[in-house]
Amino acid sequence: xxxxxxxxxxxxxxxxxxxxxxxxxxxxxxxxxxxxxxxxxxxxxxxxxxxxxxxxxxxxxxxxxxxxxxxxxxxxxxxxxxxxxxxxxxxxxxxxxxxxxxxxxxxxxxxxxxxxxxxxxxxxxxxxxxxxxxxxxxxxxxxxxxxxxxxxxxxxxxxxxxxxxxxxxxxxxxxxxxxxxxxxxxxxxxxxxxxxxxxxxxxxxxxxxxxxxxxxxxxxxxxxxxxxxxxxxxxxxxxxxxxxxxxxxxxxxxxxxxxxxxxxxxxxxxxxxxxxxxxxxxxxxxxxxxxxxxxxxxxxxxxxxxxxxxxxxxxxxxxxxxxxxxxxxxxxxxxxxxxxxxxxxxxxxxxxxxxxxxxxxxxxxxxxxxxxxxxxxxxxxxxxxxxxxxxxxxxxxxxxxxxxxxxxxxxxxxxxxxxxxxxxxxxxxxxxxxxxxxxxxxxxxxxxxxxxxxxxxxxxxxxxxxxxxxxxxxxxxxxxxxxxxxxxxxxxxxxxxxxxxxxxxxxxxxxxxxxxxxxxxxxxxxxxxxxxxxxxxxx
Amino acid sequence: xxxxxxxxxxxxxxxxxxxxxxxxxxxxxxxxxxxxxxxxxxxxxxxxxxxxxxxxxxxxxxxxxxxxxxxxxxxxxxxxxxxxxxxxxxxxxxxxxxxxxxxxxxxxxxxxxxxxxxxxxxxxxxxxxxxxxxxxxxxxxxxxxxxxxxxxxxxxxxxxxxxxxxxxxxxxxxxxxxxxxxxxxxxxxxxxxxxxxxxxxxxxxxxxxxxxxxxxxxxxxxxxxxxxxxxxxxxxxxxxxxxxxxxxxxxxxxxx
Numbered sequence: 001x002x003x004x005x006x007x008x009x010x011x012x013x014x015x016x017x018x019x020x021x022x023x024x025x026x027x028x029x030x031x032x033x034x035x036x037x038x039x040x041x042x043x044x045x046x047x048x049x050x051x052x053x054x055x056x057x058x059x060x061x062x063x064x065x066x067x068x069x070x071x072x073x074x075x076x077x078x079x080x081x082x083x084x085x086x087x088x089x090x091x092x093x094x095x096x097x098x099x100x101x102x103x104x105x106x107x108x109x110x111x112x113x114x115x116x117x118x119x120x121x122x123x124x125x126x127x128x129x130x131x132x133x134x135x136x137x138x139x140x141x142x143x144x145x146x147x148x149x150x151x152x153x154x155x156x157x158x159x160x161x162x163x164x165x166x167x168x169x170x171x172x173x174x175x176x177x178x179x180x181x182x183x184x185x186x187x188x189x190x191x192x193x194x195x196x197x198x199x200x201x202x203x204x205x206x207x208x209x210x211x212x213x214x215x216x217x218x219x220x221x222x223x224x225x226x227x228x229x230x231x232x233x234x235x236x237x238x239x240x241x242x243x244x245x246x247x248x249x250x251x252x253x254x255x256x257x258x259x260x261x262x263x264x265x266x267x268x269x270x271x272x273x274x275x276x277x278x279x280x281x282x283x284x285x286x287x288x289x290x291x292x293x294x295x296x297x298x299x300x301x302x303x304x305x306x307x308x309x310x311x312x313x314x315x316x317x318x319x320x321x322x323x324x325x326x327x328x329x330x331x332x333x334x335x336x337x338x339x340x341x342x343x344x345x346x347x348x349x350x351x352x353x354x355x356x357x358x359x360x361x362x363x364x365x366x367x368x369x370x371x372x373x374x375x376x377x378x379x380x381x382x383x384x385x386x387x388x389x390x391x392x393x394x395x396x397x398x399x400x401x402x403x404x405x406x407x408x409x410x411x412x413x414x415x416x417x418x419x420x421x422x423x424x425x426x427x428x429x430x431x432x433x434x435x436x437x438x439x440x441x442x443x444x445x446x447x448x449x450x451x452x453x454x455x456x457x458x459x460x461x462x463x464x465x466x467x468x469x470x471x472x473x474x475x476x477x478x479x480x481x482x483x484x485x486x487x488x489x490x491x492x493x494x495x496x497x498x499x500x501x502x503x504x505x506x507x508x509x510x511x512x513x514x515x516x517x518x519x520x521x522x523x524x525x526x527x528x529x530x531x532x533x534x535x536x537x538x539x
Numbered sequence: 540x541x542x543x544x545x546x547x548x549x550x551x552x553x554x555x556x557x558x559x560x561x562x563x564x565x566x567x568x569x570x571x572x573x574x575x576x577x578x579x580x581x582x583x584x585x586x587x588x589x590x591x592x593x594x595x596x597x598x599x600x601x602x603x604x605x606x607x608x609x610x611x612x613x614x615x616x617x618x619x620x621x622x623x624x625x626x627x628x629x630x631x632x633x634x635x636x637x638x639x640x641x642x643x644x645x646x647x648x649x650x651x652x653x654x655x656x657x658x659x660x661x662x663x664x665x666x667x668x669x670x671x672x673x674x675x676x677x678x679x680x681x682x683x684x685x686x687x688x689x690x691x692x693x694x695x696x697x698x699x700x701x702x703x704x705x706x707x708x709x710x711x712x713x714x715x716x717x718x719x720x721x722x723x724x725x726x727x728x729x730x731x732x733x734x735x736x737x738x739x740x741x742x743x744x745x746x747x748x749x750x751x752x753x754x755x756x757x758x759x760x761x762x763x764x765x766x767x768x769x770x771x772x773x774x775x776x777x778x779x780x781x782x783x784x785x786x787x788x789x790x791x792x793x794x795x
Contacts, residue, residue: 024551032551116617119597122555130563165570172566179562186624194617224628228635232735238573240725241735243639249652249728254642258635 034118036107037527039125041423043100044416046125047093050132054088055488057081062447062481068468078464079147080166084135086150087170090266091177092132094408098273099124099184101415102212104423106188108520109206111197111538113530116190124184131176138169146170149462151259152233154244154252159237171234174226181223188216197519199538203297206518207290210297211276214304218265218272221308226262229255253318260311268307270404271371272300274411275342278364281418282346283516285361286353292345299338299345306335316384317391325384332382339375343368358510359433363414366441370406374399377452392462395455401448413440413491420495421509425525426502432494439487446480554597561589598753602762602770615769622773626780629743633784636739637791640732647728655729656722663793666709667785670744673702674782677751677775687765689758696755699778703748710741733792740788743781750774 030038060081064072073081103121107114115121138145143164148156157167192213196205232243233255242248244255283290290296312320312328346368355361377399381387390396413436421427450473455461459470466474508521523531564586572579644650651657680695714734724734754774757763763771 028551031556032553034550034552034555117621118550119552119555119600122552123559126556126559127562130560130566134563134566165574168570168573169566172570176562176566182628186621186628189624190617190620193620220624220628221631224631225635228632228639232635232639235724235731235735238569241731242725242728243731243735245728248725248731249647250643250731251646254639257642258638 034114034122035529036103036115036118036121037423037531039121040100040102040104043096043103043125043128044423046128046132047097047100050088050092051097052492053136054085054093055485057085057088059481059485061085062478064464065466065474066478067475068466068471070465073464075464076144076147079149079462080139080145082462083146083149083152083170084139087135087146087174088132089404090150090270091174092128092135094270094404094412095177095181095266096128097412098215098270098408099181099188101277101412101419102188102208102273105419105520106209106212107191107195108523108527108531109209109518110192110195111200111519111532111536112191112195113532113535115187116195117187120183120187124180124187127176127180127183131173131180134169134173134176138166141165141169151256151263153259154233154236154255155246157233157237158245168234168237171230171237175230178223178227178230181219182227185216185219185223188212189220192216197536197538201538203294204538206276207279207293207296208273208276211272211279211300214300215269215272218269218304218307222262222265222269225258229258229262232258253315253320256315256318257311260314261308264311264314265304265307267403268303270408271411272303274367274408274415275300277411277415277418278346278367279342279349280516280518281360281364281414282349284418284510284512285356285358285364286350287356287513287516288349288353289515290345291348291351292341295341296345299341302338303335306331306338310335313382313387316387329382329384333379336375336379343372343375358417359430359437360414360418362434362437363410363417363440366437367407367410367414370402370410370441370444374402374406377402390455392460393455394451394459394461397461398448398451398455401444401451405444405448410440413437416495418510419520420498421505422520422525422527424499424502425505426498427505427509428498428502429494432490436487436491436494439483439490443480443483443487446483447477448480450474450476450480552597552600554593554600558590558593558597561586561591561593564589602757615767618769618773622776626776629780630784633739633787636732636736637787640736640791643728643732650729652727652729654721655726656717658717658793660793662709662713663789666706666713667789669702669706669709670782670785673699673706674779676702677778681771681775684763684768684771685765692758692763692771693755696751696758700748700751700755703744703751703778707741707744707748710737736788736792740781740784743784747774747778747781750777 024032030042033039060073061078064070064078103115135145141164143162143166145166146152146157146162146169147166148162152167152170155161192205192209196202232241235241236243236245236250242250244250244252246252279290279296309331310328312324313332316325316328350365377395381390381396381399417428417433454470454473454477457470457473459466459473505525507524508517509525510521512518512521519536520527522536565583568579568581568583568586570579572583676695676698680692680699683689683691683695718734722730724730751774754763754770757770
């Protein structure tokens with residue numbers, strides 16, 4: 001995976017500034033930019049803004065659930081908060097921040113000056129602003145926000161059960177976010193296919209670029225299906241069509257098929273770039289190159305492909321044909337094979353290396369540990385008899401948080417700690433970074449491990465209160481959430497302090513060995529306008 | 540200024556953010572008018588106008604900088620890949636509507652359900668022929684373009700636009716005698732899938748027509764040359780795509 005020897009190629013490209021334009025300054029520099037580094041930075045800020053909101057929702061929920069019979073929130077408000085927590089974490093934090101980091105890093109890693117379509121890149125970002133604002137605004141309208149969970153199954157979303165504008169705004173907000181994803185997907189795929197520097201062959205690309213390529217391809221195929229389903233839900237509500245209306249001969253289960261045809265691959269959209277980050281961070285802090293590079297590439301593509309064949313495992317309880325159940329059950333378990341290839345390759349990468357336990361490395365190792373737990377409960381849930389038993393209980397909540405918190409979020413944190421000095425040009429406090437890691441790792445397990453027990457005991461998810469016998473597990477989970485809250489506050493303060501008065505970061509603050517240094521570490525921190533004075537040639 | 544391979548510059552532009560916020564106004568207007576706020580429709584139209592205006596100014600910038608700039612040879616490959624991917628994503632949206640139709644048919648006790656009309660094949664068959672023929676005329680235009688015969692290009696685009704317009708008229712005519720109190724978009728899943736699929740396709744024909752009109756303007760201004768004609772190629776690909784989708788609509792909705 002090493003980028004090979006970098007040779008500067010003197011090119012006719014010395015003058016970077018467009019004749020007749022002066023660089024903008026102040027707020028307009030950000031609003032009108034089409035520079036991938038500024039856009040990537042704005043993506044990251046916006047995603048963390050939504051993360052703070054969705055995280056605050058989670059804190060409120062865990063407060064409500066801290067003991068049985070509490071009334072911190074009214075039930076209908078709990079449903080709204082719960083729905084927006086999921087929606088924001090998935091569509092407005094995890095997916096955009098992956099796009100943001102990729103936006104910043106991928107063009108530099110492949111030796112390009114920018115994304116293929118800089119203006120399209122800007123519109124992809126800006127569409128997220130009205131999209132997220134619409135959803136947030138719906139909280140304050142008559143009838144409140146959408147309250148049918150992030151999955152928004154009909155008939156809950158039918159007009160008679162959700163009469164207010166909340167669901168309409170939810171649908172249209174996702175439409176805008178989806179358009180942003182699709183345009184971004186086109187941009188990333190074209191960038192990676194067409195803008196690589198001379199000598200940067202596909203199989204020389206850093207692993208992160210490969211995972212972004214696969215992810216964005218998934219986005220291109222899957223997101224339009226969600227757009228179609230959202231359109232159907234909207235016309236059902238506004239124009240009286242009958243797609244999901246049983247009385248009209250339609251079927252609410254059709255929504256589930258279409259929704260999960262997008263949303264299962266969306267799990268890989270959220271975790272594959274994280275795996276790409278891990279695949280760069282582990283070698284960087286082990287001093288060895290990535291083990292089994294080509295196998296990793298194939299495993300990534302394999303996960304992307306099989307990810308389209310497993311959507312039905314979310315629907316084992318809907319009464320779909322038993323042959324379909326068998327197929328989806330088998331296909332879901334097959335995903336363990338490419339995932340296993342990845343995990344063994346990571347372990348082989350660090351095996352015998354000279355490890356440096358810096359903050360990004362800790363998060364990367366934490367990712368592996370937690371993702372394995374989420375993967376194993378995933379295999380259990382692929383088993384139809386077990387799944388039917390724990391369907392819609394907290395066991396599913398535990399599983400998905402081990403995958404999306406233990407997987408995606410730990411990887412995002414690893415990536416942020418790894419690339420932040422490159423992006424901001426400032427170093428952060430290593431001690432508080434490690435404190436953040438340990439609080440997150442411990443708090444995460446305290447919060448979500450007990451949910452396995454709640455689920456096994458039969459506590460249903462998405463209900464604002466519960467029977468007293470589940471109390472002990474909920475006490476532990478809420479205490480864990482408090483630990484997570486403290487950890488995230490430390491993270492925010494550490495990052496802001498680093499931006500304010502951190503020490504200057506050198507071009508390569510991690511002292512990569514020659515075989516693990518990718519192109520972004522060969523330019524200054526932050527990189528100059530247009531990234532490279534002369535386009536590098538890769539040998 | 541720009542000569543190296545892979546070179547292009549991030550020029551600041553105000554149109555992406557304006558287009559995005561215009562697009563953000565559309566849902567505001569739609570939802571508020573659906574929930575009884577009369578001015579909502581105005582907001583919707585304003586949002587639509589801003590989006591279209593922003594996109595067209597953006598297009599003008601692209602014409603100035605990208606398609607015909609000095610790196611156009613390099614840009615051509617990028618743009619082609621992008622257009623192919625865009626069409627693939629459009630195909631996926633259509634796939635979701637076809638999936639809805641096939642799912643409904645698979646689960647329905649009878650198709651068409653009792654009381655629903657059987658479709659007359661005459662109008663859609665003629666429409667199929669017209670749309671296929673329009674693909675041929677556009678392809679002839681592409682050949683004419685490669686031989687640098689501008690009159691041929693103009694004639695072919697005008698022919699294609701006319702045929703597309705005739706197709707839309709045919710579809711409107713068909714809607715006119717099909718759509719009634721017994722059969723409309725609200726009359727159960729049969730009406731829903733019929734009108735949504737054909738309507739969504741008709742919308743794409745309309746978009747294709749607008750695209751062809753824009754390219755026609757570029758041809759008249761001499762911005763389309765045998766060497767650099769990406770906009771023509773893109774419009775042409777889009778038109779052929781819409782044509783192919785119609786073949787699926789005709790087969791699955793009308794014949795099967």
